[in-house]
Amino acid sequence: xxxxxxxxxxxxxxxxxxxxxxxxxxxxxxxxxxxxxxxxxxxxxxxxxxxxxxxxxxxxxxxxxxxxxxxxxxxxxxxxxxxxxxxxxxxxxxxxxxxxxxxxxxxxxxxxxxxxxxxxxxxxxxxxxxxxxxxxxxxxxxxxxxxxxxxxxxxxxxxxxxxxxxxxxxxxxxxxxxxxxxxxxxxxxxxxxxxxxxxxxxxxxxxxxxxxxxxxxxxxxxxxxxxxxxxxxxxxxxxxxxxxxxxxxxxxxxxxxxxxxxxxxxxxxxxxxxxxxxxxxxxx
Numbered sequence: 001x002x003x004x005x006x007x008x009x010x011x012x013x014x015x016x017x018x019x020x021x022x023x024x025x026x027x028x029x030x031x032x033x034x035x036x037x038x039x040x041x042x043x044x045x046x047x048x049x050x051x052x053x054x055x056x057x058x059x060x061x062x063x064x065x066x067x068x069x070x071x072x073x074x075x076x077x078x079x080x081x082x083x084x085x086x087x088x089x090x091x092x093x094x095x096x097x098x099x100x101x102x103x104x105x106x107x108x109x110x111x112x113x114x115x116x117x118x119x120x121x122x123x124x125x126x127x128x129x130x131x132x133x134x135x136x137x138x139x140x141x142x143x144x145x146x147x148x149x150x151x152x153x154x155x156x157x158x159x160x161x162x163x164x165x166x167x168x169x170x171x172x173x174x175x176x177x178x179x180x181x182x183x184x185x186x187x188x189x190x191x192x193x194x195x196x197x198x199x200x201x202x203x204x205x206x207x208x209x210x211x212x213x214x215x216x217x218x219x220x221x222x223x224x225x226x227x228x229x230x231x232x233x234x235x236x237x238x239x240x241x242x243x244x245x246x247x248x249x250x251x252x253x254x255x256x257x258x259x260x261x262x263x264x265x266x267x268x269x270x271x272x273x274x275x276x277x278x279x280x281x282x283x284x
Contacts, residue, residue: 002029002038006046009128016121022050024060077125176218181251184210185229204231
């Protein structure tokens with residue numbers, strides 16, 4: 001019958017100052033339920049919750065700004081549209097080369113982010129974008145950015161110490177007695193925008209090391225590389241993501257072994273040093 005959404009971000013209030021604000025959006029009321037107080041209750045509740053979060057400013061974009069005056073809103077910025085005459089009088093003297101470059105939508109996110117941040121910093125009234133914006137532009141699914149922020153987490157000394165201790169334990173063998181499934185991307189690559197396989201490879205870990213050490217987990221280990229997978233396999237593009245889920249669910253069903261058995265112990269890694277992902281299972 002009525003909708004209202006909001007999210008916390010910043011708005012440029014002038015001279016490059018970005019102030020935290022509660023952004024109100026998607027305000028709708030079905031025609032059959034207008035003038036029944038639904039909008040008032042939704043908006044009042046949302047503003048009260050924003051105040052409880054410590055915010056002192058709320059903003060919204062509307063084609064009819066006057067109707068929100070009773071809630072404390074006023075016109076702050078205006079939109080402007082410029083139409084360029086492209087008829088013969090203002091036509092280009094020289095025609096350019098027609099060209100279309102197709103860019104991977106996910107790989108383009110960092111570029112879009114830099115362009116928008118530069119625009120947002122100098123234009124009064126420009127406001128931040130919701131966390132789901134990049135996901136909507138790339139066509140992939142959404143995930144909780146508080147648990148996995150785009151900029152990652154800082155590497156602290158305690159984390160490095162725990163990782164090194166874990167590697168040392170694994171090198172001695174863990175002797176896990178239950179079946180273990182290990183999956184990884186099929187290849188690794190640098191975490192740089194110049195990497196053409198940025199969205200089709202692991203840019204965090206060396207998958208060769210994963211393949212060579214998987215057998216150290218225990219006597220019954222199945223290792224499966226996922227073509228075109230990234231470090232977080234479940235966040236890979238659809239073909240790789242679907243294959244990853246298929247591998248996991250098939251393995252959980254306890255049916256036929258995935259891959260082919262390989263030698264157990266340190267010799268498995270040595271035998272496949274050039275192409276370690278050929279060692280897909282350490283089950284004897």
